[in-house]
Amino acid sequence: MGETGRHSSEANSATDWSMVDHAAHFDSPEGREALNALLARYVPAMRAHLRFKRRIDQDLAEDLVQGFVSDKILARNLLAYADRKRGRFRNLLLTALDRYAYSALRSRAHKQASQTTSWDDAVQPASAEPVTSDVFDEAWALEVWAEALRRTKSHCAAGGRADLWGVFEARALRPAIEDRAPLPYTELVERYGFLSPVQAANAFNTAKQLFQRILKSVVAEYIKEDDEIVGELSDLKRVLAFSGGTLRTLGEGVLDS
Amino acid sequence: MDDSLQFDSRRLAHLFDADDPEAVLWQQEEFEAILQHQLDARLDTDIHPGASVTSSRAAPLRQTFREVLCNPQTSLASIELVKKFSKEQMSTRLGLPYDVAAVLYYASIGAALVHMNKRISSLDETSLRTGFDWLLALPWIDEPIRELARQSVARLKAT
Numbered sequence: 001m002g003e004t005g006r007h008s009s010e011a012n013s014a015t016d017w018s019m020v021d022h023a024a025h026f027d028s029p030e031g032r033e034a035l036n037a038l039l040a041r042y043v044p045a046m047r048a049h050l051r052f053k054r055r056i057d058q059d060l061a062e063d064l065v066q067g068f069v070s071d072k073i074l075a076r077n078l079l080a081y082a083d084r085k086r087g088r089f090r091n092l093l094l095t096a097l098d099r100y101a102y103s104a105l106r107s108r109a110h111k112q113a114s115q116t117t118s119w120d121d122a123v124q125p126a127s128a129e130p131v132t133s134d135v136f137d138e139a140w141a142l143e144v145w146a147e148a149l150r151r152t153k154s155h156c157a158a159g160g161r162a163d164l165w166g167v168f169e170a171r172a173l174r175p176a177i178e179d180r181a182p183l184p185y186t187e188l189v190e191r192y193g194f195l196s197p198v199q200a201a202n203a204f205n206t207a208k209q210l211f212q213r214i215l216k217s218v219v220a221e222y223i224k225e226d227d228e229i230v231g232e233l234s235d236l237k238r239v240l241a242f243s244g245g246t247l248r249t250l251g252e253g254v255l256d257s
Numbered sequence: 258m259d260d261s262l263q264f265d266s267r268r269l270a271h272l273f274d275a276d277d278p279e280a281v282l283w284q285q286e287e288f289e290a291i292l293q294h295q296l297d298a299r300l301d302t303d304i305h306p307g308a309s310v311t312s313s314r315a316a317p318l319r320q321t322f323r324e325v326l327c328n329p330q331t332s333l334a335s336i337e338l339v340k341k342f343s344k345e346q347m348s349t350r351l352g353l354p355y356d357v358a359a360v361l362y363y364a365s366i367g368a369a370l371v372h373m374n375k376r377i378s379s380l381d382e383t384s385l386r387t388g389f390d391w392l393l394a395l396p397w398i399d400e401p402i403r404e405l406a407r408q409s410v411a412r413l414k415a416t
Contacts, residue, residue: 171282184290185283185287185291185294186290189294195298196294196295196298196302196303197294197298197353197357198295198298198302198303198353199303201283201351201352201353202352204351205351
């Protein structure tokens with residue numbers, strides 16, 4: 001997280017390491033479950049790190065992350081050798097990912113001499129540029145946010161409350177994400193048939209509270225302690241607020257085209 | 258969907274907070290449409306007898322807000338319901354915009370003055386006059402409400 005969220009993130013690292021310890025024993029059912037949870041948490045952010053920090057195109061980034069998981073985490077059980085004395089797990093993971101990507105791209109370039117894609121062309125070597133977690137944290141915050149939104153949308157649809165999602169999307173999400181004006185009130189009423197402005201406002205409030213509740217449940221899937229959940233929610237908000245405002249979305253599928 | 262969306266990240270972050278004062282739902286340009294819609298809504302859309310003042314039991318909730326405020330044949334119970342509802346809305350952030358709720362509030366006081374010759378507010382004359390003047394200065398209220406405010410001012414002067 002950014003500087004403002006550092007304290008809480010350090011606290012969360014204890015949770016990360018506990019998950020890592022379990023995941024390292026992925027030959028057991030419990031270990032496999034922990035590994036799946038760990039990958040679900042970090043793969044999107046690893047992908048984002050390669051795409052946005054290292055400027056590697058989407059398909060190649062996907063291949064590299066899959067290769068890293070397969071070759072390093074599964075085949076060589078990287079997690080069993082991760083040294084918690086060396087700091088936050090996410091930074092160790094990114095350093096290992098960078099080295100893997102550097103090696104993989106260099107090998108690929110040697111095999112295809114005519115191919116222009118290389119680590120040197122696309123990125124700075126890991127040793128020349130210390131891994132920073134800003135992009136990772138931003139991507140992570142967005143991924144958590146997007147997952148909460150996807151679940152909120154599904155929840156509204158399953159409950160036959162398209163109006164809740166609709167007013168939330170039209171008045172809050174699209175203005176924030178697409179920098180467009182909120183759907184005019186009159187169109188909102190025409191689209192969803194609210195009988196009064198109070199009904200419309202109540203629908204928005206209900207949707208927002210639902211989103212907040214679901215967001216908390218998403219965070220609770222990787223952080224168990226209540227006080228740490230509060231800290232993580234605060235960190236997610238700070239990361240989004242200070243992310244600079246320009247990120248490619250990880251929330252595809254949330255908004256209809 | 259475009260893969261390169263621009264995030265207004267601060268606005269996005271507001272969605273995390275239940276009580277974020279910056280998370281304003283309605284914009285001022287929409288107040289006219291919102292007021293019109295509220296005036297045309299029936300009382301029972303937003304007011305439920307169990308949660309209202311005692312006199313609400315006798316109030317005809319099927320009337321619209323406009324009928325209650327602008328019809329000389331309205332009932333005091335209905336006017337009091339609108340006053341209580343609008344006062345509640347003025348104190349809640351997620352509901353009617355404050356200004357729209359305040360219009361309904363002063364209009365209800367004015368309706369009681371004009372149609373019933375009753376004072377249903379403990380506000381003193383100066384405060385009421387200030388409220389009606391504020392209401393009359395709003396560009397987005399319609400003529401019946403404006404006329405009600407004018408008559409309310411005249412009634413205050415006469416007392």
